[in-house]
Amino acid sequence: LYNIAQRKEVSVATVLGSIPLNIQFRRSVIGERWDRWLHLVxxxxxxxxxxxxxxxxxxxxxxxxxxxxxxxxxxINTGT
Structure with a gap:
């Protein structure tokens, strides 16, 4: 998702501080990318x-x- 974000310099706080989330992607977010996006949100x-x-x-x-x-x-306790 980071690789296709339009503005990579925007902070998480800025994105989360707006409703709806203020983020744009350079490509369509469909399929597996959509699932990853929903999981992240x-x-x-x-x-x-x-x-x-x-x-x-x-x-x-x-x-x-x-x-x-x-x-x-x-x-010692975990055996690592």
Whole structure:
């Protein structure tokens, strides 16, 4: 979908901030492309954008901070 988007520089926030969605494609969106588009729109509707800066959180530890121990424990437990 990105490859056939008319204006690639437009942000997701700009597109989602308009009703109907303000996006145009260079080609017709039919068949599998239409299915992909609908899937993407459904997923994007669940996203709530805010002006709060992004943060990283390490899911393998309670504190949310990376540690070698948490990584090692996960590797041992998952058998990866």
């Amino acid at each position: 459904r997923r994007l509707m669940e996203v709530n954008l805010s002006d709060v800066p992004d943060t990283l959180q390490w899911k393998l530890s309670r504190s949310g901070v990376f540690s070698v121990k948490s990584m090692y424990t996960d590797l």
